[in-house]
Amino acid sequence: MARHLEIAHDLMEEIDEGRYAPGTALPTEDQLMSTYGTSRNTVRRALRELSSRGRIDTRQGSGSTVREYRPTVHLASSVKGEPDDERYTRYVERIKHEQGVEPTQRLRVIVEAATGRLARLMELDPSHTAGFVVIRRCDRYIGPRLWQRQLSYYPDFIAKGESKGAALMQPEDIPRGTRELLAELGYPQTKSWDVVGAKMPSLKDSALFGIGPGTPLLVHDRMAYSGNTPIRFTKTLMPADRHQLLYFEGDMTPESLRKATDVNIYDH
Incomplete structure (x- = not known):
């Protein structure tokens, strides 16, 4: 599995398990780079994967937050x-x-x-x-x-x-x-x-x-x-x-x- 998919998979599991509740912020890019010992580009690809699956909202300069659903x-x-x-x-x-x-x-x-x-x-x-x-x-x-x-x-x-x-x-x-x-x-x-x-x-x-x-x-x-x-x-x-x-x-x-x-x- 590609490295960015591994990171995305880990974060999705933590979201599903409730570690990151809806509306809360994910670790910053720098924190994720340090945790996984990888490049900024790899971390950003992981976050884009989560965004494309509708799991997070990402705003330039504001970081990423877990998406909250109120259907x-x-x-x-x-x-x-x-x-x-x-x-x-x-x-x-x-x-x-x-x-x-x-x-x-x-x-x-x-x-x-x-x-x-x-x-x-x-x-x-x-x-x-x-x-x-x-x-x-x-x-x-x-x-x-x-x-x-x-x-x-x-x-x-x-x-x-x-x-x-x-x-x-x-x-x-x-x-x-x-x-x-x-x-x-x-x-x-x-x-x-x-x-x-x-x-x-x-x-x-x-x-x-x-x-x-x-x-x-x-x-x-x-x-x-x-x-x-x-x-x-x-x-x-x-x-x-x-x-x-x-x-x-x-x-x-x-x-x-x-x-x-x-x-x-x-x-x-």
């Missing part, structure tokens, strides 16, 4: 009695509890033809007048930082089929939730599937979310049906160092859910 919970299961999985009011409550700040959101509505994978998933033909989707894009921010982007796609014939469906066309939050709205329109959700994965962000994604080196992007896809009719496809994009997914089974009390949202997977 928020993305509720990935339906809650009994709640009309929608990610209503903004619930999201605000969780963020205020977990991060100590109140997030903001920006909603945008777009109408476009369904093509490719989306057309296949939603069983729409873009060559037909009914082959369009209404996209509700919700960007959620903590301060100036984009924290989460959620894109929800609805068949055009639902959004424009009745007067109530016009709410989907407005760039405003729907307090009762889109799930309840769909039921009012005659499309109660009866089943759904989820796919969750992680991918390295594109340069555009890195700039959009302010993602540092070594951090993947979590992608949560959900397709909802009413009977066998696709009624909503939702894609949620989340930097993996800021989010953790919560799934549960059975009846959960509010207290049990609160305890679950307090879990931080980065804690030792």
